Amino acid sequence: MSKAVRKAVVFTEYGGPDVLHVAGIDVPEPAAGQVRVRIKAAGVQPVDALFRSGAAARWLPAAFPQQLGNEFAGVIESVGPAVAGSSLGDEVIGFQPNSCYAEAVTVPADHLAAKPAAMPWPEAGVLSASGQTASTALEDLGVGPGDTVLIHAAAGGVGTFAVQLAVAAGATVLGTASERNHPFLRDLGAIPVTYGEGLTERIRAAAPGGVDASLDAAGTPEAAAAALALVADPHRIGTTVPRAAMAEPRIRSLSTRRSAQRLAALVALYEAGSLKIFIDRTYRLHEAADAHRAIETGHVRGKIAIVP
Ligand SMILES: NC(=O)c1ccc[n+]([C@@H]2O[C@H](COP(=O)([O-])OP(=O)(O)OC[C@H]3O[C@@H](n4cnc5c(N)ncnc54)[C@H](OP(=O)(O)O)[C@@H]3O)[C@@H](O)[C@H]2O)c1
Numbered sequence: 001m002s003k004a005v006r007k008a009v010v011f012t013e014y015g016g017p018d019v020l021h022v023a024g025i026d027v028p029e030p031a032a033g034q035v036r037v038r039i040k041a042a043g044v045q046p047v048d049a050l051f052r053s054g055a056a057a058r059w060l061p062a063a064f065p066q067q068l069g070n071e072f073a074g075v076i077e078s079v080g081p082a083v084a085g086s087s088l089g090d091e092v093i094g095f096q097p098n099s100c101y102a103e104a105v106t107v108p109a110d111h112l113a114a115k116p117a118a119m120p121w122p123e124a125g126v127l128s129a130s131g132q133t134a135s136t137a138l139e140d141l142g143v144g145p146g147d148t149v150l151i152h153a154a155a156g157g158v159g160t161f162a163v164q165l166a167v168a169a170g171a172t173v174l175g176t177a178s179e180r181n182h183p184f185l186r187d188l189g190a191i192p193v194t195y196g197e198g199l200t201e202r203i204r205a206a207a208p209g210g211v212d213a214s215l216d217a218a219g220t221p222e223a224a225a226a227a228l229a230l231v232a233d234p235h236r237i238g239t240t241v242p243r244a245a246m247a248e249p250r251i252r253s254l255s256t257r258r259s260a261q262r263l264a265a266l267v268a269l270y271e272a273g274s275l276k277i278f279i280d281r282t283y284r285l286h287e288a289a290d291a292h293r294a295i296e297t298g299h300v301r302g303k304i305a306i307v308p
Pocket residue numbers: 045046047129130133152153154155156157158159176177178179180181195196217218219220240241242254255256295298299300301302
């Protein structure tokens with residue numbers, strides 16, 4: 001099968017951000033049901049850093065030389081047999097495990113949604129993973145009109161999407177963040193609450209009518225304690241942070257379910273003006289180590305993008 005040689009970020013051993021480097025990789029010609037996409041932007045997630053460091057090796061082992069990155073946007077440059085609805089030159093948003101910090105990727109055509117022409121590339125590149133995680137989590141927690149929902153780490157990658165999706169669903173949203181992010185959260189439609197000692201009491205004061213559901217993207221013991229103290233229905237307490245669910249069995253572990261339909265629904269909300277995408281910073285492929293240093297601070301606002 002013919003293939004294209006392209007640049008990608010890889011690591012050949014576990015370690016700190018400096019193990020990341022740019023190398024030439026073979027990107028296969030698309031098989032039946034696949035397309036190859038020239039990547040214009042990709043998103044960075046905390047899990048990418050866990051993957052690189054080896055901290056996730058037990059459940060996500062690397063196969064060296066290992067690529068990384070789960071979300072991208074780009075232009076279709078090759079279409080395999082038996083693909084309906086995707087054409088050469090289409091601008092798309094997509095998802096594919098551990099392969100998106102690259103100039104190109106070959107993916108199943110059903111991992112794609114159409115990119116609106118007016119959506120900037122970095123924004124398009126960071127929607128698929130965190131956006132779908134937030135969407136799945138709110139669905140699993142049954143968040144809807146009239147609910148008061150608490151979102152921990154509301155200013156981060158998952159949180160910024162979750163806040164906006166919950167507001168769009170008709171919920172009242174409380175979001176935890178440091179004070180520098182309070183104006184940002186207010187602009188998104190949330191009531192900001194500072195995390196740290198006294199969190200549960202501050203939330204109680206900010207939501208005198210009570211809290212119906214809690215989505216945790218921070219993974220801290222205090223986030224778990226606040227949710228357990230304030231939310232009566234245990235089925236409506238969840239976390240996207242696997243170690244937080246392992247530490248506290250009363251909290252549901254929420255895992256993403258990605259699909260072209262879920263992605264297209266997010267794109268539709270963006271086009272309707274109900275979902276904004278926030279880029280903290282963009283990096284080039286050769287700056288992937290700096291992108292990882294940034295995500296590892298735990299204080300990114302919105303998302304980090306890699307622009308090849
Ligand atoms: N299970 C899944 O399918 C899935 C999918 C995606 C992500 N995840 C997981 O979900 C978690 C969140 O991901 P993410 O992309 O949203 O992370 P992120 O973007 O790195 O989160 C950064 C945000 O966390 C906030 N923060 C830091 N410390 C906090 C604290 N103690 N309390 C509350 N907020 C705090 C920061 O706000 P300040 O700067 O204001 O402190 C910052 O805005 C990660 O553990 C990730 O691995 C799981």
